[in-house]
Amino acid sequence: MKTIRDASLMQQDAEAARLRGSRLALVPTMGALHDGHVALLRAARERADLVILSVFVNPTQFGKGEDYERYPRDIDRDSAIARDAGADVLFVPSNEQMYEKGFQSFVTVEKLSAPFEGESRPGHFQGVATVVAKLLNITKPHLAVFGQKDAQQAVVVRRMIRDLNFDVELLIVPTVREADGLAMSSRNAYLSPRERGEAAVLSASLRKAEELIRSGERRVDAVVGAMRGMISLSSSGAIDYIAIADADSLARLEHLQTGQDILVALAVRFGKTRLIDNIQITT
Amino acid sequence: MKTIRDASLMQQDAEAARLRGSRLALVPTMGALHDGHVALLRAARERADLVILSVFVNPTQFGKGEDYERYPRDIDRDSAIARDAGADVLFVPSNEQMYEKGFQSFVTVEKLSAPFEGESRPGHFQGVATVVAKLLNITKPHLAVFGQKDAQQAVVVRRMIRDLNFDVELLIVPTVREADGLAMSSRNAYLSPRERGEAAVLSASLRKAEELIRSGERRVDAVVGAMRGMISLSSSGAIDYIAIADADSLARLEHLQTGQDILVALAVRFGKTRLIDNIQITT
Numbered sequence: 001m002k003t004i005r006d007a008s009l010m011q012q013d014a015e016a017a018r019l020r021g022s023r024l025a026l027v028p029t030m031g032a033l034h035d036g037h038v039a040l041l042r043a044a045r046e047r048a049d050l051v052i053l054s055v056f057v058n059p060t061q062f063g064k065g066e067d068y069e070r071y072p073r074d075i076d077r078d079s080a081i082a083r084d085a086g087a088d089v090l091f092v093p094s095n096e097q098m099y100e101k102g103f104q105s106f107v108t109v110e111k112l113s114a115p116f117e118g119e120s121r122p123g124h125f126q127g128v129a130t131v132v133a134k135l136l137n138i139t140k141p142h143l144a145v146f147g148q149k150d151a152q153q154a155v156v157v158r159r160m161i162r163d164l165n166f167d168v169e170l171l172i173v174p175t176v177r178e179a180d181g182l183a184m185s186s187r188n189a190y191l192s193p194r195e196r197g198e199a200a201v202l203s204a205s206l207r208k209a210e211e212l213i214r215s216g217e218r219r220v221d222a223v224v225g226a227m228r229g230m231i232s233l234s235s236s237g238a239i240d241y242i243a244i245a246d247a248d249s250l251a252r253l254e255h256l257q258t259g260q261d262i263l264v265a266l267a268v269r270f271g272k273t274r275l276i277d278n279i280q281i282t283t
Numbered sequence: 284m285k286t287i288r289d290a291s292l293m294q295q296d297a298e299a300a301r302l303r304g305s306r307l308a309l310v311p312t313m314g315a316l317h318d319g320h321v322a323l324l325r326a327a328r329e330r331a332d333l334v335i336l337s338v339f340v341n342p343t344q345f346g347k348g349e350d351y352e353r354y355p356r357d358i359d360r361d362s363a364i365a366r367d368a369g370a371d372v373l374f375v376p377s378n379e380q381m382y383e384k385g386f387q388s389f390v391t392v393e394k395l396s397a398p399f400e401g402e403s404r405p406g407h408f409q410g411v412a413t414v415v416a417k418l419l420n421i422t423k424p425h426l427a428v429f430g431q432k433d434a435q436q437a438v439v440v441r442r443m444i445r446d447l448n449f450d451v452e453l454l455i456v457p458t459v460r461e462a463d464g465l466a467m468s469s470r471n472a473y474l475s476p477r478e479r480g481e482a483a484v485l486s487a488s489l490r491k492a493e494e495l496i497r498s499g500e501r502r503v504d505a506v507v508g509a510m511r512g513m514i515s516l517s518s519s520g521a522i523d524y525i526a527i528a529d530a531d532s533l534a535r536l537e538h539l540q541t542g543q544d545i546l547v548a549l550a551v552r553f554g555k556t557r558l559i560d561n562i563q564i565t566t
Contacts (some may be wrong), residue, residue: 011450105442138448159387163417164388164390
């Protein structure tokens, strides 16, 4: 595995690989790799000749007062995990490489960035869309691999790729979970042992939602109410949002119909730690 | 010369040409081709194996009440000119191709879009940056060729290419002028014979500015005052702006120093027709 820190060198290498006829895959991450990232890398490995893992804690997608400074960073550990998972190139640019003096160009995906995470984290998806556009141009992949864990991010990136005509296929990989159901996240490391125990209620509440919907519940209020009750009863988590929306348009739903692709998504704070999770269901 | 109307086909062709080792150049235009565009095509022809001319009257870069509807369109004439000038591919997408249902992703170059044209035409450069990003992704050129006539556009596009890491070289071709100095523009066709005669004063005022600066004038007020006097005296044109700015940062200057790269730019309305022109000078 080769480590590249310079964006121009990365771009030259990617172009050379394309010209050799290789199929390139990008797995963009903020590092602090866990088994969820490994699943992305394995999915990329199965589908591409050259797997590029980018590790960049992107400052522009963090809001004020968020965890940019304390976000876990351990490039030696990440590098070892990436190598084991079959990455060919580890791209680790610096902030100065990515945001040169005078940087002022941003990509905005308007409507899809507004609800849910966008409400709680203004500017977040502009930061995401902009850095993904940059990474796509730098690494020139045929395939870009993201996780379903960040469901709204996947929808926003899909729209940007389509609207701006990026010549890349998008692959969304299912969320990887701990034994008790907690979605893997680099932010789980922030949780106290007690919070960690309680956090299992998030995925349990999503399974409860699925169960209710599968058994015929069509009132969104009733489903969300049941989830809210579960989380409040068995944890100290402060609910940021619980939402049921159309999986493509992210339009909030009030009453479900049969045969709809829906997203059930939530964000809950445990102390200073904000966790998100979701499931996608065809009703 | 091949005409392509479909963005996906254009992208496939461009990718195939790159994989064959060809060097691609894009000349993005809104059609109504004149000798200024021919100069862009010739510059591209000298530097590339495959010259792609795009003709697309981009609705998102026109403001309300501007000339989107009446902008001249004559694809048969454009096609003949493009062929004569050596274009290999004429890319003519429809609005529906470029802005599909649900389109909502935009590229914004913040500071450089604000002054001059940006003040008079809010949203103009967002429209330009977005469509150029799309065209770069669709046509995958090694080289993109623009005219110096749209000086601020060139600065905005240069910044976007750098900030978003587009792997493309930018070539800016000098403005082509009529015998009396009027900068070639598709909008010159709107002018009445009387306005057409008067419009020569724009380039004359720029030459006057250059003469003053070359002879040692360092006060921007004095230069702009002389230009304003000339234009008012000998035409019915309504001055939108006359500005002297740093050629890279577009920061407005009050006092010139020796060895500066400056832009002297103006926009003047003749009836409903808005003309722009500029010169770049090293003081």
